[in-house]
Amino acid sequence: MATTEAARAATPRVAVIGAGGWGRNLVRNLQELGALHAVVEVDPDNLREVEAICPGVPTYTDTTEALADPQLDAVAIATPVITHYQVVRQALEADKDVFVEKPLTSDRDQAWQLVELAEQRGRLLMVGHLLLFQPAIQWLRDDLAAGRIGTIRSIHQERLGLGRARDHENALWCLGTHDVAVQRFLLSGRTPDQMQVSGQCVLQPGIEDDVYLHLGYGGGLQSHLHCSWLWPEKRRNLVIIGSEGMVVYDEIHQVVTHHRKGIDPGLNNVDDGAETIYQGHGQPLRLELEHFLDCLRHGEPCQSDGRFAAGIVDLLDEATKRLRNA
Incomplete structure (x- = not known):
């Protein structure tokens, strides 16, 4: 990965993109872990909830603006699945490491495109398959x-x-x-x-x-x-x-x-x-995010990486096609 040794030693700075119901859980845990750097959310009501959880943390309504911050190391994405491909791609192209909630995408070709992009860019791509951290x-x-x-x-x-x-x-x-x-x-x-x-x-x-x-x-x-x-x-x-x-x-x-x-x-x-x-x-979400941060610090592969997650999308995509053709 392209992360410097000095950056690895420090707590990574992470922006949460999408602060709806589950996204606020990411916000809360990353705040407690000392890693929350910013939040991106378009809904005013959700932003007010975020400000109550973590007053003083910068908020954005535009993902591009947040990704332009040179101090930002990574993003944690909790937007609707239909948006995952676009948002993950945008983050990887901005040279940010990525945590995204499951499933990686709802399309197998898009999932593998993101895996290849992450590998080409030397970025970490981790998918939030929560039960693996129970x-x-x-x-x-x-x-x-x-x-x-x-x-x-x-x-x-x-x-x-x-x-x-x-x-x-x-x-x-x-x-x-x-x-x-x-x-x-x-x-x-x-x-x-x-x-x-x-x-x-x-x-x-x-x-x-x-x-x-x-x-x-x-x-x-x-x-x-x-x-x-x-x-x-x-x-x-x-x-x-x-x-x-x-x-x-x-x-x-x-x-x-x-x-x-x-x-x-x-x-x-x-x-x-x-x-x-x-x-x-246990607290699987806390353990999952701690794993993500540790992988960022040490430049190590993660347990539920892009290839693992794309393999699951492969299987679900094939099963859905068979359902449609039954």
């Missing part, structure tokens, strides 16, 4: 790699509830992005070679409120995701079936349970009980 997910990845449940046979994910319906993206893009990212992270970036997807448009034509995504990997591993914002109960579960046991991650309560259960070669049930092997709530 301490339980970090712990679970290491535990699976250590072989607690043997060879992974299948992965089952649920992200369900009576949520806020969108009019511009389906439940897979809105909700399933989280789980696809977690799956890719736990499997160390493995790429599926099989895909089946189905969905139902209940509330609006062309927008699936309920989606099932089934993926297959080499060696017989399969994954199954169900996501819906039209569901009576809130569920956030991950179940992983292995050759030597099973684990269940309850995202709502941040608990990982190991089940010593299975079926032996003689088709006999085995049940040696279960135990909680991880429990604890």
Whole structure:
């Protein structure tokens, strides 16, 4: 990266672009971390909220003006997904490092264009796949790699509830992005070679409120995701079936349970009980932004970089095309 050693040693100066509901969370955390340099927001009501959170921090209504500040090191973008390509590109072309909320874009070609631009410019591009920074997910990845449940046979994910319906993206893009990212992270970036997807448009034509995504990997591993914002109960579960046991991650309560259960070669049930092997709530947004700042300081690659995120856009884009052609 083109960042000097002197700049790396100091706390990076970051501007938040987009200070709506989630953007203000970025503002608040970066302010507490001593990294907030400016805020860009066009809505007057949102700007008043920002001024209450961080009085005295410079604010802009024009992104170009903010990016022209030579003291600015990086930006954190929380604008609508449809604007990500334009805003990220503008920041990279201004030679700023970038953190942008997930998904990177809603178009695979645009996602890879941004990855290539960041690499050409020598800039950091990190995408905010928040669940990767839940301490339980970090712990679970290491535990699976250590072989607690043997060879992974299948992965089952649920992200369900009576949520806020969108009019511009389906439940897979809105909700399933989280789980696809977690799956890719736990499997160390493995790429599926099989895909089946189905969905139902209940509330609006062309927008699936309920989606099932089934993926297959080499060696017989399969994954199954169900996501819906039209569901009576809130569920956030991950179940992983292995050759030597099973684990269940309850995202709502941040608990990982190991089940010593299975079926032996003689088709006999085995049940040696279960135990909680991880429990604890973290602050994933704070941890995510600390990771971003550390990567800026030390010039190191980040955990959810542009290539990781563009791979997720690839998968979601292909699944959406199959839904449309079903």
